[in-house]
Amino acid sequence: MVISPKVSLNLSVDILNDYLKSDNLHVELLIEDSSSDPEKALNALKKLHEKGVMVVIGPSTSEEAAAMVPYANENDMLLIAPSSTAVSLSLDDNLFRMVPDDKNQAEALALLMKRQNITEVLTVYMDDEYGSGLNAGIIEKGSDPAYGFRIVGSIPYDPKLSVHDTLVQEIEEAAAGLPKDTGAILLIGTESHAIGIFTTAGIESPISDYKWFSGDSIIREAGILNNNDAAEFAAKTRLEGVAFACEETLTLVPLMLATGLMSGELGHAPSPDALPIWDALWFIAETYRLDPHADFDTYKSNLRALFERGGNLFNQWTMLNEYGDLKSAKYARFTATKGSNGDIYWNLDGMFIRSKTSGMFITDADGKLTHEPGDIVIGAVLPITGVNAEIGTGAKKAIELAIEQANTYYSKALGLNIRFSSDIRDSESDAAVALEQVRALHENGINLIIFGGISDELSAVQEYARENNIILLGTRSTAISLSDSDDFIFRLSPDDSHLVKAMVRLMEEQGKKHLVVLYRDDIYGQDFSHALSETVTGSIDSFSYAKNETDFTSVLDEAARAVETAGYEGTAVVVIGTDEIISMLEAVKEGPLTSVAWYSGDGVSQSRNLLEAESAVSVAIQTNLTCVNFDSAADQIFIPMRHVAVEYLSRAIKGNAGWNEISSYDAAWIAMNAYAMTRPDAPSEELWNIINNPYGALGIGEQYVMNEAQDQSNSFYVFYKVIERSDGPIWTPVAYYRDIKAFPDELKIVSE
Structure with a gap:
């Protein structure tokens, strides 16, 4: 095997085994060198068969495939070819090809x-x-x-x-x-x-x-x-x-990440045939994970089924034709x-x-890769301290990881003489400070900024950014009223009208007819509360609290009285905020509020801070707190590089990476690719033409298909709740929701 494919396998298996660890599974590579010779390739296949190997990645060439397929057919061995493309090999046999003929x-x-x-x-x-x-x-x-x-x-x-x-x-x-x-x-x-x-x-x-x-x-x-x-x-x-x-x-983060990782090992761009090998190994392992005891025919059928709901790092469906060849071609x-x-x-x-x-x-090409040298600074304004510090610290590490990996990709794989660094400013979870930091970056000549603040902060900077042609890549803001086509704001999450629709769908499925809503009195909470009132078919009692509130006694007392008045049957509490919800949960008293189910949105969903607050965890479990956030896992598509990137992010933050880290990581790649496809000193208009292209971008989390307001239009949501395990509390998915053309308003409940 030539060096690029071997590097691809060795890089992939490390992350893959971390992914398999929770299932007590492990992948071991047995690599045989065919020397691009059909006879040697057949002998190598026979050696693997003698060792009990059932599935083989290879061969690389069509000549080798022609020599190997008859033996594979006779001995119940499955060949997954990353690059053999001859039309003569399109047969109903034990050869699956990760490429079109x-x-x-x-x-x-x-x-x-x-x-x-x-x-x-x-x-x-x-x-x-x-x-x-x-x-x-x-x-x-x-x-x-x-x-x-x-x-x-x-x-x-x-x-x-x-x-x-x-x-x-x-x-x-x-x-x-x-x-x-x-x-x-x-x-x-x-x-x-x-x-x-x-x-x-x-x-x-x-x-x-x-x-x-x-x-x-x-x-x-x-x-x-x-x-x-x-x-x-x-x-x-x-x-x-x-x-x-x-x-x-376009920006294809999975492809760029895989290519960059391999280029870092090789010192140059990998051979194109090395890239499908990465996907092949993951599809083989995932099929095994789902049914470790399958016989050959069952395994082959399961693998084909996984390909039917899979995607590769080239942004293609992996569906196979009747001969086991990739249907799509790019x-x-x-x-x-x-x-x-x-x-x-x-x-x-x-x-x-x-x-x-x-x-x-x-x-x-919408642009041309720049061959001008230059040092490029990516700006970011994040809530690194203050009430939303968990958002900012995770986003900071995600951006830094993306920049490190992108520098390898652009220099080693593409040979570009550009170098990225970051200037990350702390908004202190304060809207006024966020505006000051955006102004400071602009005065330093930085007009493309990753903005990780919540909607209240984005609202404060929106007009200044518009007046000064500043591009903001918003990773956390979802307020409905901030959807505006007349600006340079590109939001990687859908606005909250989508999330509200998903939440109401689940609550109604679970028989909730009366809602007691507690919302933070800012643009995020106000928009969310209004959208709820417009969407639910039942009745609502709403109570607001100040955005800097620390004592929740009064609003909780009001909510408790409302629950008592409505009755427990069919009543639920919906709380709309961010990390202050943890303090609110800690203040909840035994009584009406602990007798009904609670729901919340993306402000606290998958919060690591909540898991560290023992009394908040106790209330969350008692009230069956169910939180929803945008999450590409709801698309129910198996994309190997998604798992790879999330593992790298989780290592970087020393915890479980969620949408906050994923969107920040994607935003950094989108920003850097805009410069790479223009030039180091490109003005905002040129950068915006690359970012806001009609084809969107593919992140590690999801395809970014933007609406007229430059907000994500795809609607994928996962509902999580907290459960207690022997090693501590964790967030676990309980339902998936997607609302796209092919699957309108689809809810799948996996656990009550």
Whole structure:
């Protein structure tokens, strides 16, 4: 096995075993080297079979797969291939492929050549399962007038070829009649063959005057750029082509994280075929975790079922077709480009995407990766002290972790000469101080700020930010009245109208017809309380308390009288605030308030501080306190990199990371990618065009699909309650809610 895939496996298994620890399971890697040789690959498979291995990640090449599949079929072994793509392998057998077959790549290349107005194409292909299959696909496209080009010749070469003089001579002779402006050469092979052909020919060869294209085994490979002669040839011929979803023009945090982690180990970008290996290992392990004692047929069926509700780090569904190949197709397209300073790099031009409804279509990059050097400061205003300190301290560590990982990604994987750091200011959980800190960052030239304050703080800074073109990435604010399309505020959570709808759905399902509402008298509490009154079908008694209140005796007495008047049957208490709710719980007396169920929102859901307050925990358990917050776990999709990132965040905060840390981490990546796709000194308008693009962004928690007010529009919520275990209290999920087009107003209760 080459180094990139091996690094991918070793990096992944460490986090994976932490994930499996609570189920008393452990994954051990047995790695055999196939040396990219079909015979050796088959022998390696036999060795693994003798050791009792049932599921194998591999093979990497189509030639190896052709040699291994018959043995796997005969011996009940399942192969999970990360990169073999030959069309001839699309069969109903024991081979699952984490990539689409080459019919998709042939179409992507044909569309690319059509877009470049190519009329005549000479193909040069490796004569094996992969090369001959892809070449046949291109020939088929060339015979279709819709693509506008014809194949004038095809030159096969031996996969074991090591000296390329004769092959280069054949190419030169065959290409002699190609038109210089509309003729092209398509190379189908491997990185090593490309380097051999390019260095043998050199930039003085007549074939260097033609446009060249290539496929996913050559495009974006680091080895080509690391060889000076090969890089010069690639740049002169404007070598262009596609690689399987190895990079994106949008913010794809799972992909960036995985690529950065591997680049940190390798010192350069990993091979694109190393990335699906990460997902493959997690899907295999998760299937085992769900049913450790399954026989082969049951395991195979379970794995296919998991793929049906899974997502990979390329932001694709992992559903397989009838032959066990990935249904969806996404390719990044690159051109070898020489910069003004003489450096040669792979320029990301856009994407090819196949969807169910639109077929294969092309997108262009919204921006270009910057090749300007520079130090970039990401600003943040967080409540690091004060009543909401738990929010701020967790967010601070999440942002710092993201910056550390992003610096590795941008420098090692992409070769950019930019460096990120942070200027994190403390709002002290005070709206006036938050405004002062935003003003101070702006005066220091920082106009893109991660804002971790609650809605009261955001309300205080909204107008100043608008007047000064300051971009705020809001991670905690959810007040409905702050939804405004006329600003540069991008909120990663939906506004509270979505949360209220989810909460009311659960309460009504549980028979609650009368609500006693306690709300903090600020914009968050007022908006939430009003939304409740607009949504519930039953009756409400509402009582407010001051936002800096510390003595809750009076409001609790009022609430207790309201509960007594309404009666216990069908009555519930809803409390709307943040960490001050912990003090409120500690002040609750035995009586009416402990005789009914309590509910709350994201202000206290999954609070670590609450778990450390013994008397608050006691009341929370007694009242069955059920809290709801935005949480992508409600989408019920298995996405391996979500678990990986949450584990890294949990290590950073020395606790269980929740939506606060996840959204702060995502916000940092979104901010940094905006600079990477523009330039270190980009003004707010340019940064905003990258952030507020029509395709959104993929964080580790969720796809950010924004509405007209630049607020998250997806509605995914998880309800949690506190339970006591032998090792202490924990938050545990009791219900999931999602309200999207495919699953409108869907509630799933998993525990009462």
